[in-house]
Amino acid sequence: MPDHSVPPPGWEADVVAADGGTVHLRPITPEDADGIVGLMERSSDQTRYYRFFGPMKRLSDKDLHRFTHVDHDHRVAFVVLLGEELVGVGRYDRYPGTDDAEVAFLVEDAHQRRGLGSVLLEHLAAAARERGITRFVAEVLSQNSGMVRVFLDAGYEARRSYEDGVVHLTFPIAPTEQALAVTYEREQRSESRSIGRLLNPQSVAVVGASSDSGKIGHAVLRHLLDAGFAGPIYPVNPAVRHVAGVPAHATIEDIPDDVDLAVLTVPATEVPGVVEACRRKRVKGLVVISGGFGETGPEGRAAERAFVASARASGMRVVGPNCLGLVNTDPAVGLNASLAPRVPGRGRMGFFAQSGALGVMLLERASNRGIGLSSFVSAGNRADVSGNDMLQYWATDPATEVVLLHLESFGNPRKFARLARRVGRTKPVVAVKSGRHVGMTAGLAGTSVAVTEESVAALFASAGVIRVQTLAELFDVGTLLAHQPLPAGARVAIVGNSTAVGVLVADAVLEQGLQLAHERPVDIGTAAPPEQLREALTAALDDDGVDAVIAVYLPALVHDTAPFARVLREISAAAEKPVVANFLSADGIPDELVVRGEDGMPARGSVPSFSTPERAVIALARVSEYAAWRRRPVGTVPELEGVDEAAAREVVVGALAEGGGRELTDDEVIALLGAYGVPLLRTRRAADAEAAVAAAEEVGYPVVLKSTAPWLRHRSDLGGTRLDLRDADDVRAGFEAIPSDDPVIVQEMAAPGVSTVVQVVDDPSFGALVSFGVGGVATDLLGDRAFRTLPLTDTDAHEMVREPRAWPLLDGYRGSEPVDVAALEDLLLRIARLADDLPEVLALSLEPVIVGPADPWHGGRSLVVAGAAVRVGAPTARVDPGPRRMFST
Numbered sequence: 003m004p005d006h007s008v009p010p011p012g013w014e015a016d017v018v019a020a021d022g023g024t025v026h027l028r029p030i031t032p033e034d035a036d037g038i039v040g041l042m043e044r045s046s047d048q049t050r051y052y053r054f055f056g057p058m059k060r061l062s063d064k065d066l067h068r069f070t071h072v073d074h075d076h077r078v079a080f081v082v083l084l085g086e087e088l089v090g091v092g093r094y095d096r097y098p099g100t101d102d103a104e105v106a107f108l109v110e111d112a113h114q115r116r117g118l119g120s121v122l123l124e125h126l127a128a129a130a131r132e133r134g135i136t137r138f139v140a141e142v143l144s145q146n147s148g149m150v151r152v153f154l155d156a157g158y159e160a161r162r163s164y165e166d167g168v169v170h171l172t173f174p175i176a177p178t179e180q181a182l183a184v185t186y187e188r189e190q191r192s193e194s195r196s197i198g199r200l201l202n203p204q205s206v207a208v209v210g211a212s213s214d215s216g217k218i219g220h221a222v223l224r225h226l227l228d229a230g231f232a233g234p235i236y237p238v239n240p241a242v243r244h245v246a247g248v249p250a251h252a253t254i255e256d257i258p259d260d261v262d263l264a265v266l267t268v269p270a271t272e273v274p275g276v277v278e279a280c281r282r283k284r285v286k287g288l289v290v291i292s293g294g295f296g297e298t299g300p301e302g303r304a305a306e307r308a309f310v311a312s313a314r315a316s317g318m319r320v321v322g323p324n325c326l327g328l329v330n331t332d333p334a335v336g337l338n339a340s341l342a343p344r345v346p347g348r349g350r351m352g353f354f355a356q357s358g359a360l361g362v363m364l365l366e367r368a369s370n371r372g373i374g375l376s377s378f379v380s381a382g383n384r385a386d387v388s389g390n391d392m393l394q395y396w397a398t399d400p401a402t403e404v405v406l407l408h409l410e411s412f413g414n415p416r417k418f419a420r421l422a423r424r425v426g427r428t429k430p431v432v433a434v435k436s437g438r439h440v441g442m443t444a445g446l447a448g449t450s451v452a453v454t455e456e457s458v459a460a461l462f463a464s465a466g467v468i469r470v471q472t473l474a475e476l477f478d479v480g481t482l483l484a485h486q487p488l489p490a491g492a493r494v495a496i497v498g499n500s501t502a503v504g505v506l507v508a509d510a511v512l513e514q515g516l517q518l519a520h521e522r523p524v525d526i527g528t529a530a531p532p533e534q535l536r537e538a539l540t541a542a543l544d545d546d547g548v549d550a551v552i553a554v555y556l557p558a559l560v561h562d563t564a565p566f567a568r569v570l571r572e573i574s575a576a577a578e579k580p581v582v583a584n585f586l587s588a589d590g591i592p593d594e595l596v597v598r599g600e601d602g603m604p605a606r607g608s609v610p611s612f613s614t615p616e617r618a619v620i621a622l623a624r625v626s627e628y629a630a631w632r633r634r635p636v637g638t639v640p641e642l643e644g645v646d647e648a649a650a651r652e653v654v655v656g657a658l659a660e661g662g663g664r665e666l667t668d669d670e671v672i673a674l675l676g677a678y679g680v681p682l683l684r685t686r687r688a689a690d691a692e693a694a695v696a697a698a699e700e701v702g703y704p705v706v707l708k709s710t711a712p713w714l715r716h717r718s719d720l721g722g723t724r725l726d727l728r729d730a731d732d733v734r735a736g737f738e739a740i741p742s743d744d745p746v747i748v749q750e751m752a753a754p755g756v757s758t759v760v761q762v763v764d765d766p767s768f769g770a771l772v773s774f775g776v777g778g779v780a781t782d783l784l785g786d787r788a789f790r791t792l793p794l795t796d797t798d799a800h801e802m803v804r805e806p807r808a809w810p811l812l813d814g815y816r817g818s819e820p821v822d823v824a825a826l827e828d829l830l831l832r833i834a835r836l837a838d839d840l841p842e843v844l845a846l847s848l849e850p851v852i853v854g855p856a857d858p859w860h861g862g863r864s865l866v867v868a869g870a871a872v873r874v875g876a877p878t879a880r881v882d883p884g885p886r887r888m889f890s891t
Contacts, residue, residue, distance in 0.1 A: 009074040013129060015887035016314040020117030020188070022195030023084075023286070024888065026315040027125060030079040030091065032070045037081065037088030039066070046111050052146040053108045055168075069093075078129050082109070082118050085281055085316045089113045092122030094130055094138065101136040102172075107149065117188060119152040124185060124885035127175040140171040157181030186420075189886050190394050196319050197387070197395035200287040201330045201377055203262035204233045206339060207254050207285075209276050210267035210292075211237030211245045218291055219267035220246070221341050222327065226265075229338035229345070236261065254279050262286045265327065265339050270294030270302075273323070274309045281316035288313055289339055290322035291358075296383040297324055310385045314888060319391075325382025326361035331375055332401065340380065342366075348603050349374015350484045352402040354392045356410045357436075358382045364408065364473065371590035373481055374603055376401040386888070388413050393421040396429065404483045406476055407433040414889045415461055416769050419791055422465035427636075430483045430628055432468040434476045456773075457765045460789035464798060466631040468624050474589070478612065478621040481590060485597075485608040486580035488629040491549035492516045494622065495542040496523035498554030499530065503584070507554055507615040514623035519548040532565040539573045539581075550626070552618055553583040553609075567594035575607035582622055584615040637797030642832055644679030647839050653677070654842045654874050663844065663875020668710070668747065671870050678836045680829065680848075683866050684750045691737040695730045697748035704728045704751040708869070711742040726751055752866050755854030756811055756821055759787075760829060762837045762846040764878060770837040774830060776808035777850050794834030799827040812853070822856040822864035829865060841877035846870070 009029040017027050042050065042060055050058050061069060072079050072093070082090035090109040097103065105126055109118050127138065142149050144167050153171050154160055157180040160173035206226060210219035219239070223246055226235050237245035240252040251257050254264060254276070264285045266276055270292050280288060295306035306323060313320050321328055327340025331348045338345055341358070342365045353368070353375050355361045361380040368375065376399065381387055389407055396402040405425065412418055422431050435458055462469045470476050494511050496518075498504050504523030511518055524542065526534045535555070542551045553570055557563040567585065574581040575597045585595065591608045599605035612618040653674045657666055666674065668687060675682055686697035687710075698705045707724040714722025724736035737746060757777030764770050772794055775787040788805035790798045803812070803826050814820040829851065837843055853865045 007074065009078075010132075012884075013080070013125070015125070015885070016311070017082075017121050017886055018189075018192040018196050018319075018888060019121070020115075020192050020195070022192060022197075022199045022319075023116070023317040024196070024314045024319060025089070025118065025121075025317065026083045027080055027121065028083070029074060030070055030072060030081050030093075034081055034088060035066055035070050037083075038069055038091065041088050041091065041108065041110055044110050044112070045108065049108070049111055049114075052143055052149065053106065055141075055143065075133050076103075078126065078133070080122055080125055080129075082113075082122065083315060084113070090118045090122065092119070092126055094126050094135070096133075096135060097139075101134060102139055103130055103135045103137070105138045105140050107152070114148070117192065119149065120156065120188060121886060123152060123156055127177075128885045130175055131177075135175070137172060137174050142169045142171065143167060144169050155184065157184035185886060190397060192886075193391055193394040194398055196287075197379075197391050200263060200289075200319060200321060200387070201328060201337065201379075201395075202332075202335055203287070203337070205236065205260060205262050206231060206233065206337075207236040207238055207251075207257060207261045207264045208267065209238040209254055209264055210272075211239050211250065212267075213242065213245050217267070218341060221343070222265050222267055222291065222339065223248070225338045225340060225343060230336040231338075232334060232336055233262075234259065254285070255283050257283070260284070263289065263339065265289045265291065266323075267291050270305065270323075274305070274312070277309045277313050277316075277318075280318065281312065285318060288318050288320045288322075289325070289327050290320060290382075291325055291327055291341065292322075293324040293382075295323045296385065306383060306385050314386065320386035321379060322358075322382040323385060324358055326355070326358040326380030328380070329365075329375070329378040331377065340378075344369050345378070346373055346375045348376070348601065350376060350401070350403040351406055351480050352376050352392065352396040352399065352404070353378045353406045353408075354389050355380045355408040356382070356384060356389070357408065360408065367473070368477060371477055371481070372592075372596075372604070373477055373590060374484075384411075384413060388889070390414060390417050390421055390889075393418070393425050393431070397421070397425045403429055404480050405429060405431045406480045407431065408436070408473070408476070409433055410436045412461075415457075416791070417889070419461050419465040422467050426466040426628075427632065430468060430625075431466070432470060432476055432479050432483070432624075433462065434470050434473060456787070456789045457771060457791075460771055460791050463789075464791045466628065468628045470624060474617075475620065475624070478589065478610070478617055479624045481610045482580070482582060482621045482625055483628075485591065485604060485606060485610060486574075486582065486625075487578060487606075488632065489549040489580050489622070489626050490629070492626050492630075493519040493547055493549045494619075495519040495545065495548040495551050496554060497526070497535070497538045497542055497551060498523060498556075498584075499526055499528055499535075500554060500556050501525045503554050503556065503615060507552055507584070507619060510616045510619035511552075514619050516619070516623055516626060519545065523554070532569045535566055536569045536573060539570070543573070543577050543579055543581075548579065550580045550582070550622055551577075552615070552622065553581060553585065554615055555583065555585050557585070564594060567592075570609055571595050571597060571607075574609045577607070580622065580625070581609055582618045583609050583611040584613075584618050585609070585611045589613050589617070635797050637795030639793045639835075640796050640831060642679065642828075642835060645832070645835065646677040650674050650677035650836065650840060654840050657874050658842060658876075663873060666872040666874060671872050674836075674872060675867065675870060678832045680832055681863055681866050682870070683752060683868050686748045687745055688737075688748050689745045691734045694737050694746055694748050695733045698727065698730070698733045701748055701750045705733065706747075706749045706751055706868075707733065707736045707740065708747040708749065709740050709742045709744055710747060711744040714740075714742055714744075749868065752852040752868055753854050753863075755852040755864075757850035758812075758826065758853055760833055760848040760851055762833060762843065764841075764844040770841070770843075772802070772830060772834050772837065774802045774826075775806050776811050778808075781806070781808055790834075792834055792838045794831055794838075796827070796831065799830040799834075802830060803827055819855045821853045824856070825865035826851075826853055829867075842874045843872060844875045844878065845873040847872075 014028040076096040079093035092107040094103040094105045158173040163170045208223045211223045212219040237250040239250045296303040330337040346368045595609040596604045597607040684701045688694035688697045709722040761773045773787045786806045788802040
């Protein structure tokens with residue numbers, strides 16, 4: 003029997019509350035008795051009455067002992083802590099001999115309406131499911147409407163009844179789609195508010211502020227003052243009375259007023275003490291620019307985790323450490339809490355950069371190109387706030403229409419995929435990922451495992467992220483998205499005053515996978531007046547066969563470019579199709595092509611111009627691919643018939659019972675795949691020739707013999723496989739010819755078809771990846787595989803089968819009959835479901851998967867799996883499902 007005397011470490015978590023603050027949740031311990039007494043004393047008479055159905059002032063010693071002593075199985079309780087203060091408790095008690103448990107909560111009055119009851123319910127439900135409980139029961143006084151709503155709004159199907167002023171609620175706690183959707187919605191709201199508190203502070207303190215221009219404390223304070231921050235700024239320095247003309251304070255606790263945001267520029271050794279002072283001051287958020295933490299090695303990482311845990315438990319989010327800082331260009335805020343001396347003006351792009359050192363250059367380049375930003379965050383070591391948090395914020399930020407990401411590594415890639423997929427349906431997400439060929443050094447920026455290119459490509463493809471290769475391309479694509487509409491298709495018209503350059507653009511259009519709307523570019527000639535350019539552009543945009551226009555205009559061929567720029571700007575401002583230009587030598591949006599909004603900033607309709615025509619085409623191609631992703635069906639994770647998850651889990655648990663990981667035996671593989679409805683060839687195992695004959699007669703001729711010797715697996719060239727054996731003599735001869743004394747697999751002979759390969763590989767950073775390709779040495783050498791992350795939708799499966807370059811072999815190449823593609827898609831969905839349900843499956847390979855026509859002769863099967871191997875072990879992937887919690891790198 004498992005030992006439940008100690009709760010699992012996964013039951014402890016930092017959580018973002020509904021108002022954006024943070025709290026710490028963990029299982030109750032006997033040492034929490036004083037905390038429970040304090041919670042009771044601080045709670046109002048009404049709160050205690052609602053919880054205990056009577057005027058209970060305090061718990062008896064017997065009740066207090068029972069409250070704080072649980073078995074972490076039939077009786078489970080979680081407490082919620084803010085700093086050292088216990089502010090909430092929730093528990094369930096199992097009804098003896100049933101799978102039902104009663105659940106109840108008590109949250110201090112001052113912390114009610116922060117969503118803590120919902121958080122406790124999520125974590126209690128997850129723990130209960132682990133302990134085999136299937137339903138919760140709650141008894142709530144009818145006037146306690148707030149607690150009734152906690153249960154009814156959780157997404158579970160609750161059954162209600164009323165008796166003597168008490169609402170009796172019963173509901174299953176299985177994680178339904180509705181319950182998961184409610185959890186994700188609450189997660190988005192709370193995490194968005196937590197970032198909003200950082201970007202919209204009412205007051206800022208700079209701890210370590212200095213008058214020495216060579217110190218970072220001076221730079222941060224100077225930048226805050228120069229940006230015109232709307233609220234009070236408090237320098238903190240015990241050695242001076244004023245910094246940059248602003249009165250200074252010896253400690254943050256000496257500041258007489260509230261402090262929303264503290265920027266820490268002190269040495270690493272002083273950071274823990276400052277965080278503790280911020281906790282006492284009830285600061286809402288921290289920006290730790292100081293370095294000397296996780297980037298230095300194990301000791302630095304331990305110190306980093308310690309101060310971040312302390313900050314989170316005290317209600318504070320942390321940007322950094324070792325970061326550039328954050329910027330909010332909203333004129334009503336005017337926040338530049340960063341080391342960047344120059345930040346872009348107001349715009350519609352939100353920008354996240356992991357690197358602090360690179361961030362200054364990125365902001366400088368954006369400013370030089372006239373790119374406006376709504377907000378900017380550099381996360382540094384990403385010990386707390388990450389790109390996922392920023393996606394949550396920008397998802398509902400009305401000032402942000404495009405998201406730009408510079409990433410070095412991923413903390414929680416599955417959550418990233420989920421968030422990016424949702425955000426990308428309404429706001430484009432553009433990302434450049436460092437380390438495509440050279441991985442980050444272990445420990446740097448939270449990176450601990452090399453990330454494969456296949457993983458990144460699969461992650462971005464599943465999420466609809468626009469992947470770019472360079473920082474210049476990141477800004478090119480972002481500028482185009484921020485100022486021009488999405489194209490409805492890939493047909494491009496080219497209008498300009500140079501045939502030679504127009505042909506270069508046409509070549510680039512075809513090379514980037516776009517289509518030419520017309521056979522040749524439209525050349526108005528070097529002497530054409532501005533009105534002729536207007537007519538040509540108008541004709542192209544009015545053409546139903548055109549989805550986008552590239553204007554190529556060489557100013558060197560005319561004396562006065564202003565009239566032509568004005569035409570291009572006016573045409574674009576009224577167009578519903580994207581217009582990009584190779585008009586001037588600079589990248590960005592020159593003043594001549596800017597459409598000004600009421601705030602004076604570049605508005606929709608401004609024409610992005612690129613220094614080379616190729617860059618214009620590349621940007622348009624990336625945007626066109628994204629637009630196609632937006633148009634495609636969202637896809638669903640379908641319900642599959644014939645799936646027995648319990649039977650499959652029994653196989654895996656049995657295999658791991660002896661400890662450690664291992665390869666499954668053939669019988670275990672057959673049982674595991676059979677539980678998910680995978681069509682396997684009839685198979686038997688035989689140790690000698692006569693046993694092989696008996697097995698062949700049971701399976702049915704013709705048969706195949708395969709050696710079980712590892713060195714002969716999938717090596718037909720070494721004689722480990724004997725095909726098309728039609729009688730007992732063939733089987734005996736085949737058995738003797740196999741160069742090994744190991745047992746053999748006797749398998750029915752598959753009908754003719756195309757050999758394909760389906761695999762699952764567990765990437766420790768990304769989770770399980772599903773891959774598909776056509777079998778064969780050439781395909782292996784070329785790496786012709788399609789990859790996707792979990793969960794796999796029907797749309798993903800449809801695309802995966804058609805993505806490899808060898809797809810024509812499945813679609814009737816050279817007159818052959820097309821194979822049963824629907825059967826392949828169904829197999830991919832089943833294998834993906836298996837990998838999603840069983841994270842202990844670290845590797846799975848189906849090779850070969852033989853697929854033939856949809857209507858095979860003699861009533862046979864169109865698809866069968868002829869070979870399979872599975873390796874199981876302790877789950878390694880960082881996964882997303884479960885109750886809400888803050889992820890730690």
